Amino acid sequence: MLLITCPWCGPRDETEYHYGGQAHVRYPNNPADLTDEQWAAYLFYRDNPKGPFAERWVHSTGCRRWFNVLRDTATHEVLASYRLDEPRPEPHRAGGNR
Template structure:
């Protein structure tokens, strides 16, 4: 089980969190202007990174806030946790 460092609540077990997908995806300004193919590309096509991968997580059974995690997909080791605006999280919180 992963131990995830919530920026607001501190370290918690993985079961308290919900995975939110790949981080840093550019959201369309006006989705209604996209073709079906462009909308499908945005919704479904993601990188399948082997190694360091940036992800969004939500502390669903805690503070309910979103944050980003950089995790190695081979070892599951969490390299860093940071706020959605890019601000690093202090260790030991």
């Protein structure tokens, strides 16, 4: 079981949250100009690293706000939680689940 810290509500069990995919994926500036292949790449292709990975989560049974989590995919350790308007912390500076 993961312990995830909501930036607004504090630490909670992972059962209070829902995963929302990779964080920091920007919506295309001109989606109508994309080819079918480019649109498919935006919709379906995501990174799958072994190690620190930025993810989006929503506190669905709490404040219902979206935020980002930096999680190590090899160990499942939550390295940091941060609001959507905050920059992604560096993995070596994250220093635990805040």
